Amino acid sequence: MGGATLLKETGPREVFCGLTSIVWLHRRMPDAFFLVVGSRTCAHLIQSAAGVMIFAEPRFGTAILEERDLAGLADAHQELDRVVNDLLNRRPEIRTLFLVGSCPSEVIKIDLARVAERLNGFYQGRVTVLNYSGSGIETTFTQGEDGALKALVPLMPESQEEQLLLVGTLANPVEDRLINIFKRLGIKKIASLPPRESIDLPSIGPGTKVLLTQPYLTDTARVLKDRGAEIIKAPFPLGAEGSRLWMEAAAKAFRIEEALVKSTLEPLLTRARKALEPYREKLSGKRLFLLPESQLEIPLARFLHNECGMKIIEVGVPYLNRELMQPDLDLLPDETLVIEGQHVEKQLDRVRASQPDLVVCGMGLANPLEAEGISTKWSIELVFSPIHGIDQASDLAELFSRPLHRRDLINHKSLAQV
């Protein structure tokens, strides 16, 4: 264990942009609104990614800025002011408005930070206007959440109090379960970022110990550290063992007795290991190739190898933050090939040459690979599914055994027809 081979690759990429994260962020903070400043392409992406939500009263929208030259920028500012004004008149319940930048050149010309500052002056505390970029040039889809959370950090009140701060969006029931375990361990004050209401921001200061729930929060972790918080080093809470180590690291930071940690976690671990057995049977020995997209790839590879017995061919990550990822990298089997960045053509050549049993990839690559007889799992599904924590380990394994089961059925049917 502990000797991953790290390489870099550059070239054409095939990933979703940071706008996609609005799909889970708007569910988390119902009093916030995400206004994409973008083109019709951005509007299509966000509506189709959000699926059914377009039929409900949405908490996101797109201010579409058509082609304009620099001389037309004054009009763009007026147009944006008008859209924001209409929106806030129609939706007085909005408490935080995120202006989300995108990559069309006409949007890049606008300084959204200054627009946000101007609007904050105008609305005088009735609503807080923030901005971040979801541009496909700068971000992959999970980095949108990093940008949104980073924008919230300066608004967090100062506090010296000792507390555990969970950072990263989780499904509410999963988060409740994790908080409940931390409470049983004796941690008195536990807060979350993002909060469930955008105005209910947790405090921050030298007494705050941050436990990241998601591995794509590089910028947020940095600004939390700048505010005096300590980032707890741990593998990410995917799988029973990863979640155990994650919780143990928090318990150690709060000086909780090992015996209490063991007696609290052991029954959960016993149950999780038993629930994992049928999936381990299905997945063990199967060869896995992870293409870069969600930034969850390294902890997933660690879980699928160490707890499910899969053989890792290659782990792609959009970018590698060594500091945050080291605990997971240390748990990968020796010489696991980890490639940062992407040259999609070369990666697809390697996928075809290695003929894996399963490829984790973006939606755009899944269909062509399936057509070639290679089973796939969409990485975006992992961001929408409740997969964190000891209790969720078997659900996480099930997500990977499902496409293999489907392939078995197809092969069986084809054989029966011969």
Ligand code: SF4
């Ligand atoms: S931000 Fe860029 S990549 Fe994303 S939908 Fe808009 S145009 Fe496309």
